[in-house]
Amino acid sequence: MKNLVFPTLFLLIALVSPSIVAQEKHPEHDAVMVVVDRFFEALNTDNQVLMASISIDGAHNYSIREKSDSTFELRSRQQNNAELAPNAAEYTERYWDEIVLVNDLMAVFWAPYDFYIDGMFSHCGVDVFDLVKLNGQWKMANSMYTVIRTGCPTSPLGEYQR
Template identity: 35%
Template sequence: MKKICLFLLLIVAIFSGYSQDSETSDEQQIKNVINLFFKSLETRDTVLMKQTTMVEAQIWRRRNYKQPVEVDMRFSKDDLPLMPTDPKITEIPTRVDVLAGEGIAVAYAPYNLWEDGEFSHCGIDVFTLFEINGHWKIVSTAYTVERENCDESTGEN
C-alpha cells in the first residue's frame, strides 16, 4: 500500500510540475509589452513602438506641476517618427501592477524619466491594453508629470 501511495504521489508531483502553463501569463505578456514600449522610447525604435501600440491610441497627459493643472491629448501616431534629434528618453518604471481579464488590461506604473541623461520628472503611467489576435497592444495611455517629490532611483518591476 505504501508503494502505491508513493507512486501516486510521485505521479501527481510530476504532472503538477508540467501542468503549469508553459506559455507566458497575460500579466507577464503585458509587462513585456510595457517594457518594450519603454525600450522603443529609449532607442527611438518606431517599428518596436508600432508593435506595442495601436496607431490610433490616445495619449493623455496631466501636468500637475502647472497651476492651473494642464491636461492635453494626442494620438500615438503624432509621436512618430521618433527623430534622432529628439532628446534621448529613458523612462524607468519603479513597478508595474497589472489587472487583466476578458481581453482587456490596465497597467499602473509609477515612473522616473531622464532626458539626455539628466533627470527630468517622475509620474504615473496608466496603460490600457487589448488582446488582439493573441497579442497585447496599448490602446491608450494616461500619465502625470511631477517635478517635485520624485525619488530619482530606478526600480524593478
C-alpha cells in the same frame, strides 16, 4: 491575561492572512508585461517602428502635466512620436512597483516612474496603460501619464547611472 489571548490571536491571523493568501498571476500577465517592456524599449530608443508594432491603429497618448492652472494636454501617440523623432536626445524612463490587472481581453498597467533626458533628471510621474488582446496578440491601446517636475519621491531603483 485570558481576555487578551483571542483578540491577540485574531489580530495576528488578520495580519498574516494577506501574505498567506497571495493572489496568483493571471496566465496572460507575462505576455502583457512583454508588451509593456517593449513600449519602454521603443520609447527609450526612439524606435517608432517597434512602437507602431505594439500599438493598435489610433492608439492615444494622454499627458497630464504639472501646471499652475491644472490644465492637461491631450496628444495622440502619433503626435507624440513626431515630436520625439527629430530629437537626438537619449531618453530613459524607469518604472517600479507596477500593478497589473488582467482580464482575458484587457489589461491595465499602473506604475510610478522617473524620466531622464541625456542622463539628467527631467521629471517623475505615474504611467497608466490600457492594453487589448486582438487576434491573440496584446497591443497598447492607450497610454496616460503625469509629468511632475518638483517634489518627486526618491526612486527605489536608486540613482540613475548611464
